[in-house]
Amino acid sequence: xxxxxxxxxxxxxxxxxxxxxxxxxxxxxxxxxxxxxxxxxxxxxxxxxxxxxxxxxxxxxxxxxxxxxxxxxxxxxxxxxxxxxxxxxxxxxxxxxxxxxxxxxxxxxxxxxxxxxxxxxxxxxxxxxxxxxxxxxxxxxxxxxxxxxxxxxxxxxxxxxxxxxxxxxxxxxxxxxxxxxxxxxxxxxxxxxxxxxxxxxxxxxxxxxxxxxxxxxxxxxxxxxxxxxxxxxxxxxxxxxxxxxxxxxxxxxxxxxxxxxxxxxxxxxxxxxxxxxxxxxxxxxxxxxxxxxxxxxxxxxxxxxxxxxxxxxxxxxxxxxxxxxxxxxxxxxxxxxxxxxxx
Numbered sequence: 001x002x003x004x005x006x007x008x009x010x011x012x013x014x015x016x017x018x019x020x021x022x023x024x025x026x027x028x029x030x031x032x033x034x035x036x037x038x039x040x041x042x043x044x045x046x047x048x049x050x051x052x053x054x055x056x057x058x059x060x061x062x063x064x065x066x067x068x069x070x071x072x073x074x075x076x077x078x079x080x081x082x083x084x085x086x087x088x089x090x091x092x093x094x095x096x097x098x099x100x101x102x103x104x105x106x107x108x109x110x111x112x113x114x115x116x117x118x119x120x121x122x123x124x125x126x127x128x129x130x131x132x133x134x135x136x137x138x139x140x141x142x143x144x145x146x147x148x149x150x151x152x153x154x155x156x157x158x159x160x161x162x163x164x165x166x167x168x169x170x171x172x173x174x175x176x177x178x179x180x181x182x183x184x185x186x187x188x189x190x191x192x193x194x195x196x197x198x199x200x201x202x203x204x205x206x207x208x209x210x211x212x213x214x215x216x217x218x219x220x221x222x223x224x225x226x227x228x229x230x231x232x233x234x235x236x237x238x239x240x241x242x243x244x245x246x247x248x249x250x251x252x253x254x255x256x257x258x259x260x261x262x263x264x265x266x267x268x269x270x271x272x273x274x275x276x277x278x279x280x281x282x283x284x285x286x287x288x289x290x291x292x293x294x295x296x297x298x299x300x301x302x303x304x305x306x307x308x309x310x311x312x313x314x315x316x317x318x319x320x321x322x323x324x325x326x327x328x329x330x331x332x333x334x335x336x337x338x339x340x341x342x343x
Contacts, residue, residue: 222328222338234265292331
């Protein structure tokens with residue numbers, strides 16, 4: 001390229017606002033000025049093709065030609081039809097021999113193919129249609145076979161007014177409690193890597209070690225209190241209750257927890273009776289999804305154990321506890337959650 005063309009390209013590069021177009025222009029500029037092509041993420045051969053297109057078509061050669069992909073595949077009228085269907089109908093209503101009540105990317109592709117005889121090359125185009133229809137992505141929840149829907153509904157109806165009363169009492173603390181066991185087993189999640197690279201081996205130890213935790217979520221403030229233990233029993237639970245009382249020496253404690261034996265054991269009932277200012281509410285059986293403390297455990301696991309090879313369980317347990325106790329969590333119980341939370 002001639003010096004004047006390089007000067008023009010430099011000026012045009014400054015005017016480009018779109019990231020991808022600017023990188024293409026940068027690739028050509030680095031090519032003709034013998035710069036480091038790695039800065040553009042393009043290969044030399046690709047940059048040469050871009051240069052040829054630029055000399056032929058000017059700055060428009062750098063435009064993202066994929067932007068109008070949806071319009072090239074579906075017309076505006078067809079796309080509007082798809083959006084309406086996504087908002088108002090289920091897959092079983094519009095797809096032949098389909099029994100699903102929920103939309104997924106493959107089902108949307110099948111519907112568009114059957115209805116219009118067209119198909120997108122990229123899943124991203126389907127994602128954009130879902131977003132345009134104001135749909136959001138969710139993983140299905142878990143239902144427990146032994147859970148009693150009627151008992152669950154009754155518990156919610158009886159408990160919500162109690163929480164509303166305690167919520168307005170400034171000297172009452174609502175604590176959602178749960179236990180978990182941390183092991184040195186790695187919890188793996190899918191990760192994205194450059195092509196040709198493969199995930200490392202994260203778990204090579206088959207000897208499992210365990211560390212128990214008691215977790216208490218202050219529903220009003222979002223504060224998390226986490227205590228380590230060798231295991232769970234009524235004796236340890238009573239000891240942990242004493243530690244919780246030290247945090248809230250004068251307030252009334254309302255503890256919402258499940259029906260584990262160590263929550264109902266004689267040592268625990270004796271402690272509650274002797275304390276004289278603690279009330280317990282037990283979740284209905286097989287309803288862990290109601291307990292916001294479960295979400296706290298999940299957040300901690302994501303931070304500490306996902307895709308990590310654990311060699312020192314004690315150190316990992318300390319990291320886990322430190323992560324939880326230095327943050328606040330606005331998870332809700334029956335619609336009640338901390339209003340102002342600094343995460």
